Structure formats: C-alpha cells, structure tokens
C-alpha cells in the first residue's frame with residue numbers, strides 16, 4: 010500500500026506539456042537514462058529514491074533522450090543532472106529557473122526540468138522561482154525539501170521549523186518558514202503538487218502529471234536528509250502515524266483520511282476556513298477540485314500543513330489548471346512578427362537603411 | 371529685409387530648458403535636419419536622472435548639444451557658440467560652458483521673479499551686466515508661440531508647449547536647415563491629435579518666419595555640406611547602432627537572438643529597440659532582475675541561441691556570478707555594459723569609463739573575459755558584430771563596453787552593405803568526437819579545437835551528444851567533474867590561453883603618427899579606448915595644427931590586447947592615456963607591459979574636452 014492510497018486522480022496521458030518534443034520508437038529502459046558518473050550522496054539520502062524514480066519514469070515518456078534537459082542550482086540535490094544521461098547543466102545557486110526560462114523559451118522541442126532544493130529555490134533563488142511560476146514557463150520544477158542546508162553542513166533553511174537548533178542557530182532559529190506550496194499558489198502557479206521521496210508510486214504519478222502539464226509545474230518532494238535533519242518527515246512515513254498525518258488530495262474525491270477514514274477536511278460555514286474534523290458527515294467533507302480556476306481553496310488546503318514539527322500535511326496535486334504559457338506566447342509573437350520577413354539578410358539591409366537617410370554621390 | 375549670409379565652417383549649438391520643455395526632441399530634430407543637409411555632426415544629449423525634476427530648478431535642466439561642420443568632426447564640441455535657454459535655470463546652468471562672445475537666445479517670458487529665484491538669481495541677468503560679453507537676444511518665445519497658434523483653440527498652457535518648435539524654427543532659419551523632415555515628423559508624431567499637430571507645425575513655421583523678418587537677427591549662416599565618401603547615410607545613436615549590430619550578428623551567424631535584460635539607464639533603449647524586431651527571430655525577455663536576465667540568456671545560449679544581456683555598471687555587478695558560469699561552461703554570451711557614472715547608483719544618465727576593471731576582473735577566480743569597446747556611436751554596430759564573432763568562435767562570454775555618451779550621442783553613419791558584413795560560423799557539434807575504452811563513439815564536451823582551444827558547442831536535441839556542464843571544475847576532454855589539482859591548474863591556464871589566443875585573430879594596433887613617413891616617429895603617443903576616441907582625435911588635430919607632432923592610437927580590443935601593443939608602447943618616450951576614470955587602462959598597460967604611462971583622467975560625467983586635452987598633450991610634448 011502506498012502512503013496516499015489511490016491515484017492522484019488526474020489523467021496522465023497524453024502529454025500536452027511535451028507536445029513539440031520529438032518522441033522515439035526505440036524502447037527505453039532506466040539504463041538509458043543512467044550516466045556513467047558515480048552517485049555521491051550520503052548513504053540513506055532521500056535523493057537516491059527520487060533519482061531512481063525519475064530514471065525509472067523517464068522511459069515512460071517515450072521522448073528522445075537528447076531532447077530532455079535537466080538544469081539544477083546548487084545544493085545536494087542539484088548534483089542530479091550529472092547522474093542522468095540527458096543534456097544537463099549544474100548551474101549556480103538559485104538561478105536554475107532563470108536559466109531554464111531562457112532555454113525553454115528559445116527551444117520548444119525540449120523537455121525542461123529544474124532540480125532545486127529548499128535553500129536553492131526559496132532562499133537565494135526565491136525571486137526566480139516566483140517569477141517562473143507567475144510566467145508559467147513550460148518546465149517542471151522538482152523542489153527537494155529536506156528543511157535543512159545539507160551541502161554547507163547543517164544550517165537551518167527557509168523551511169526549517171521555528172526554533173531549529175543548528176550550527177548557525179545555537180539558540181534556535183528565529184524566522185518563520187516558508188510553505189513552498191503556499192508560496193507557489195500565492196504566485197498563482199498553474200500546477201502545484203507535493204509528494205514524498207519514499208513513496209515511489211505516488212512520486213511517479215505526480216511526476217507523470219507534472220510532465221503532462223503545459224506550464225510551470227512545481228513539485229515539492231519531502232526528502233529526508235539522514236545526516237543533518239533525520240526524521241523530519243517521519244510522521245508522513247511511519248506506518249503508525251502516516252494515515253493520520255497525510256491528507257491525500259485526489260481531484261474529484263472527498264478529502265477523507267485517517268484510520269478507517271475517521272478524519273476529513275471540512276469548511277467552517279461561518280468563516281469559510283478549512284479545518285480537519287473528526288468523523289465528519291459525508292456531506293460536510295470537502296471534495297478536492299484541483300482544476301478550480303481560483304487558487305483560494307488550494308491555498309487554504311496548503312495551510313493545513315504544519316509549519317513546525319510536521320503532524321499533518323496534504324499530499325497530492327493541489328492545483329492543475331490550464332493557462333497560457335510565457336514561452337508559447339513569446340514564440341507566437343516572434344512567429345507572427347516573422348510572417349513575410351522573407352530573406353533575413355535582405356530584411357536586414359532594409360532595416361539598416363530605414364529612417365531618414367541621405368545619399369552622397 | 372534682405373539678410374546678410376555669412377559662411378561658417380562649424381558651429382556648436384546647445385538647446386537647454388526644463389525637463390518638460392522638449393529639448394531632447396528639439397535637438398534631435400535639428401540634428402536630423404542637419405544630417406539630411408549633409409553636414410558632419412556629433413551630438414551630446416545631457417539630461418537629469420529624475421523624470422521631471424521640480425520645474426524651473428537647476429537640477430531639472432535638460433540640454434542637447436549639436437556640433438555641425440563642413441568638414442569631418444569628432445566631438446560634440448567643448449564650448450557652444452549658441453545657447454538657446456528656455457528659462458533662467460537653463461541659462462544659469464549652461465552659461466559657464468559657452469565660449470566668450472557666444473550668442474544667447476532666451477525666452478524672456480520665463481524670466482519672472484519667481485523663476486529667477488528658483489534658479490538662484492537675485493536679479494534678472496537680462497537687466498544687469500552679468501551677460502556682458504555675450505550676444506544676448508531676449509525674445510518673447512512663449513508669447514509669440516501662443517499668438518501664432520491661437521487659431522487652433524488650444525488652452526494657453528497647451529499652446530505655449532509648442533515654444534520649443536518656435537525656437538527650432540528660428541534656429542533652422544538661422545542655419546539654413548531643410549524643414550521638410552521636421553514637418554513630416556510632426557505630422558506623424560501628432561497624427562492622432564490634429565490641433566496639437568497643427569499648432570506644432572505652425573509654431574515651427576512661425577519661428578522660421580520670425581527669423582526672416584525680425585531685425586533682431588541680421589545674419590543668416592551657411593555651413594556647407596561636409597565631403598563624405600559616396601554612399602547612403604543616416605544619423606544614428608550608439609544604442610540604436612548597437613541593437614542593429616546585434617541583429618546583424620544574429621543574421622550573419624544564423625543564430626536566433628535571445629535578449630535577457632532588466633531595464634536600466636542608459637541601456638534600456640537597446641531592449642526597447644530589439645523588442646521591435648521580432649521579425650528577425652529576436653526574442654526579448656524582460657527578466658525579474660539582472661541575474662535572471664543573464665541567466666536566461668545563458669540558458670538560451672546552451673540551447674544554441676545567440677544569448678545577449680544588456681545592462682549598465684550596477685547590473686554588471688549583479689551578473690558577475692553568471693558570467694563566471696559562462697566562463698566555466700564555455701558558452702558564447704554577449705554582455706553589453708553601457709557604462710555610466712559610478713560607483714553604486716552614481717550618475718545614471720551621465721557617461722563614464724570606470725567599469726573597465728570590473729569587466730576585466732569583477733569575478734571570483736581566474737575568469738578571463740574578452741573585452742571590446744566601440745569608439746563612436748556608429749562604431750557600436752561593428753563592435754557588436756565583432757563581439758558576436760569572438761563569442762561564437764571561442765565559446766566564451768564577451769564584454770562589450772559602451773557608455774552613456776555613445777549610447778545617446780549620435781553621428782552620421784555610412785550604412786554598410788550587408789554583403790560586406792562578416793559571416794560567423796557557429797560550427798555546432800553534430801557527431802561524437804571520441805571513442806570510449808570499449809570502442810563506442812562518445813561525446814567529450816571539453817575536447818578542444820587545437821587552434822582556438824574552443825570546446826565544441828553541442829545543442830540539446832543532437833543525438834549522441836548528451837552531456838552535462840556546470841560551474842564545478844571539469845576534467846579536460848571528458849568534461850566530468852574533476853577536483854584533481856593538476857587538472858584544475860591546466861584548466862585555469864587553458865581558459866586564460868584561449869582568451870589570449872584571440873589576439874591572433876585581431877588586427878594590429880593602428881598608429882597614426884605624422885612622423886612615421888620620415889622614419890623617426892613622434893615622441894608622444896596618445897592612446898585611448900572607447901568613447902574618448904572623438905575628444906582625443908580632436909585634441910590631437912589641434913596639437914598638430916599648432917605645429918607639434920603627436921601620435922595617436924585607439925584600442926578596440928581591451929582583452930586581449932593586440933599582440934604588437936607592447937612594442938608600440940615602447941617606441942614612444944611618453945605614452946599618454948586619457949580616460950574617463952582614474953586610470954584603469956593605465957593600470958592594465960603598466961601591469962602587462964611594465965611601461966609607464968601618463969594618465970589624463972576626468973570623471974565629470976561628461977566627455978573629455980578636446981581643448982583641455984590638447985593643452986595637456988602639448989605640455990607633455992614640450993616638457
């Protein structure tokens with residue numbers, strides 16, 4: 010059984026997100042996507058599981074391998090591209106969404122993926138992340154959230170619970186954490202999901218839907234860092250606790266969970282706020298609508314995530330709506346403007362001698 | 371009344387007024403008329419950073435200077451012969467720059483007590499002796515304009531707005547400028563507001579007619595067209611020429627142009643211009659910040675586009691980490707820095723050349739970047755193509771250093787034939803370039819061209835060439851992460867050598883030495899770079915015409931320098947380096963060639979003054 014039980018409830022195929030990416034008839038296996046580089050994460054790191062899931066899932070897309078590009082920033086998870094035998098760029102801290110924006114806008118024939126972490130995406134690169142989301146550039150962002158800085162050896166991160174004691178905060182951290190899903194929904198991202206590193210099936214389902222989405226897909230992956238923040242997500246992983254901890258989101262289904270389904274998300278009729286209720290009447294349980302144009306309910310669902318030590322977290326696809334993408338629109342403008350340009354050099358000659366000219370004989 | 375016509379070989383005119391008075395437009399129109407008449411010309415717009423500083427105050431003064439001549443000229447000129455001042459502040463802010471005896475035309479309407487005090491005048495300069503020594507013409511420009519356009523039913527305020535066109539009409543008459551292009555321009559510009567259009571055209575005509583009939587001006591001047599090589603010309607600013615050069619670089623390389631940029635003065639006009647030319651396959655991306663601008667450009671370059679980012683000094687500082695990534699990943703990228711006064715926000719609308727060392731060294735680690743600098747507004751076109759050529763050929767970011775003076779200043783441009791432009795071959799990698807131990811074909815992203823040391827540029831989408839690049843040090847050849855000490859040493863030296871080898875591919879230093887033919891050479895060489903070309907050239911001419919031989923050379927390539935530069939410097943007793951900074955090229959030359967140089971340095975936010983520089987050169991020669 011998977012932590013989230015059934016499917017994410019959205020249609021996985023076809024892949025309009027990858028409409029212009031050339032496919033292949035050659036059967037692919039996970040081996041085709043495995044580079045010859047030795048993987049160098051710590052033993053037990055959650056990144057291994059995500060890498061395995063991605064390598065296992067990519068063949069399913071049936072794309073030409075050379076048309077897939079992974080771009081990462083800096084951090085443990087950002088080593089990801091080196092381990093995949095596709096095109097890749099391990100860039101600089103926080104900037105991967107900006108670099109991917111340029112690539113995705115100039116090349117419609119590529120499947121563009123961004124690999125980032127909580128520090129990379131939400132701290133140093135926060136600006137690029139929100140702007141990529143608001144522009145809705147066609148790419149999939151995998152945000153590995155381990156709620157800690159791993160590569161720099163254990164400082165608190167922008168998703169760490171308040172009061173976190175680390176090397177840089179011996180008396181406890183002072184700042185409120187970001188909730189990546191709330192942040193993404195605040196930026197009106199068109200695809201926002203959350204999944205867990207150890208749940209291969211759910212992770213794969215979410216990736217499938219994210220790749221299928223045309224626009225920016227943000228997937229927050231709860232990722233355990235056994236070295237510096239072990240157990241941060243135990244509540245959503247342990248057999249004893251996970252049924253009560255995970256609030257499963259499946260489009261079109263009532264949000265009921267817990268042992269024997271004794272818990273459910275209900276809307277307070279007076280305030281409109283969402284809360285978790287025990288043994289709610291069926292009629293009161295909120296039915297998840299990932300396709301709602303207005304992100305308010307998805308946002309309210311995201312607020313059911315604990316900001317401190319995790320006891321509850323919604324998992325699944327919060328939002329999946331269709332909207333114009335920046336890159337499609339930018340290419341359209343170039344396409345429309347190019348109509349009738351004809352020979353570029355002739356057009357250039359015309360441009361250079363436009364305006365007020367005079368001739369000396 | 372028949373007017374006397376007097377011949378002049380050149381004149382410098384400055385239009386000055388409040389930021390809202392339309393002085394830039396007025397100057398621009400006068401320039402276009404002058405260009406189409408066939409004079410050589412050079413312009414210097416000068417405006418405050420504030421969009422509308424408080425009206426009537428000194429900080430709100432905006433001006434436009436144009437130098438026109440019947441011969442080839444190099445600068446907008448040091449000291450105006452004519453000042454048109456629309457208010458007391460414009461008079462006060464500009465008077466000190468005029469040559470003695472200059473003509474001063476003022477709108478006396480604005481010389482009210484209130485405006486005088488805003489400009490800091492206790493008494494009207496028109497009524498005391500402070501303008502003695504100038505040829506002053508107080509005219510009721512506002513009143514005459516309002517009177518001339520009254521039939522169009524505009525409010526007095528709207529009507530008086532056309533006074534800049536009255537002034538333009540008057541000056542156009544004084545210097546015998548052709549008027550058709552301005553009338554056509556006004557008709558286009560105000561096509562949607564007929565009464566404003568008619569008022570502007572009428573004010574322009576009225577200004578002309580006033581000149582013809584008034585007794586205030588008894589002389590009309592004639593400046594014959596300058597001899598120019600046969601061909602088609604247009605007047606062009608540096609930013610426009612640079613934008614065109616980038617489009618040409620794209621067309622000539624067959625690479626789609628991708629501009630990632632964040633608005634910043636004085637570079638934004640390049641973004642504006644390029645965004646008009648999507649029909650050339652140009653994509654313009656207005657990013658969320660400077661870092662995203664260059665990041666997106668680099669991402670596009672990875673995808674096989676001509677990646678460009680445009681900025682000014684503060685933006686360049688923000689981009690430095692990404693430039694380092696481009697150095698490490700060895701991808702072609704153009705970084706255009708339109709320099710302005712610094713440090714920090716500095717003087718956003720004024721010019722300076724103080725980013726040379728930032729361009730050269732402003733990154734962590736050993737991160738060499740080729741640097742190109744245009745020497746005049748029109749030269750921005752060729753410099754942009756040259757920067758493209760180097761970036762694409764050597765797979766490297768290239769810094770293109772323009773500046774605020776080049777950006778907004780203009781000059782006639784001999785429009786080139788597209789067939790004469792260089793063709794740039796991106797030479798993308800298409801097939802594997804190596805064999806694995808097992809004998810399978812594979813792709814090594816850091817296997818270099820033996821001549822240029824450039825690595826292959828393999829676009830995503832090319833089967834068999836999948837590879838990973840990034841900011842971590844890579845092993846020579848195979849391109850996998852390498853922390854090996856010897857490899858790092860090798861890679862650092864190789865990246866430096868790759869940039870150094872560009873010198874094999876650039877022309878030798880061109881020295882203009884009047885004594886060369888006599889086989890002995892002058893004793894002083896004046897060496898410049900970038901936009902100081904004009905003032906240096908003008909100063910050198912002045913020095914020579916006073917009978918002192920002096921040699922001149924100008925650098926377009928700042929990194930690497932031309933191979934012969936050291937020898938050239940050593941041939942002269944004195945090398946003088948004028949710069950709009952505190953000696954940045956001087957420092958590079960001393961460090962590189964162990965040759966002392968004499969700096970001539972000004973950081974006033976304005977181009978160097980030729981006359982002052984000529985004096986300094988003469989002092990060096992006669993020392």
Ligand code: SF4
Pocket residue numbers: 049050051053054055056085086155159160233234235236237
């Ligand atoms: S430090 Fe943590 S996140 Fe980084 S590789 Fe090790 S276990 Fe993974």
